[in-house]
Amino acid sequence: MDSHDEEITGLFKLYLQQLGYNKSTCYMLPACVDSFFSYQGTIAPWDITAMHITSFIEDLHTRPNKKREGGLSEVYIYHHVYAMKLFFSYLEETGQISYNPMNVMTFKRPKYNSREPLTREEVSQLFEAAKTMKEIVVLHLFYSCGLRRSEAEALQVRDIHLKSGLLYVREGKGHKRRAIPITAKVSLDIEAYYLQERDKCQATARGRGALVLGVMGDRMSGNGYNKLLKGICQRAGIERAISLHHLRHSIATHLLENGMTVEFVRDFLGHSYLEATQVYTKVSKQKIRSI
Helix, strand or coil: CCHHHHHHHHHHHHHHHHHCCCHHHHHHHHHHHHHHHHHHCCCCHHHCCHHHHHHHHHHHCCCECCCCCCECCHHHHHHHHHHHHHHHHHHHHCCCCCCCHHHHCCCCCCCCCCCCCCCHHHHHHHHHHCCCHHHHHHHHHHHHCCCCHHHHHHCEHHHEECCCCEEEECCCHHHCCEEEECCHHHHHHHHHHHHHCHHHCCCCCCCCCECCECCCCCECCHHHHHHHHHHHHHHHCCCCCCCHHHHHHHHHHHHHHCCCCHHHHHHHHCCCCHHHHHHHHCCCHHHHHHC
């Protein structure tokens, strides 16, 4: 890959950032495009054909997995397909190419593991297994408030309005802002965490203003949230793999089961379209069309 290719993928990364993609995606997708250019050698974007892309994807299927035995997973390979789709759409939108080779190509989507929502009993087990106020607040952020990981990472103390019972997401996916109603119980637990634990921590420059702090006083990272949740799950005796997103998925499902409208759940999650909410909640297409 030459310097010109690096410049193009660098501008692609900037384009993704402007669209509001999270940090990990803004790193991963350009890296996938870099891998394509490294495989193809020196080639201008406007000279790339469907054959070049097919050859690259076929090569990915033959590569060994560096982390475990066997080849690359279908999901990992499809990340590259998705990256190429966005990359060529970007080139087309910015007038750098007149022909988009991805428009004539079709790819089979991988089978993702189903994210079965937690039962209410399992949620209760998690809260009962929480040892500290910070652990309780983390469960609230991802379950009670349905935050995305990136939204929890960016959360500031000033974003919590206890008197009005609102949590503000200043910049969600796609730069969307929203206000999330929080219950009296959630407000009391957040206040207790702040006064009993958070306020006693010596925040670093990176942690200053953040609601949740890590052990070193820095802003709590996504990996920190994952590690904390894993510990709670182990103590709760929940053996199946539970992610932060499981909690978000679960509260959406439970709200619908309690009679909340799809529109409310859509706004609660910060989705732009009802179809996006359907992915999380398993609402039938017929029901969405009828609204």
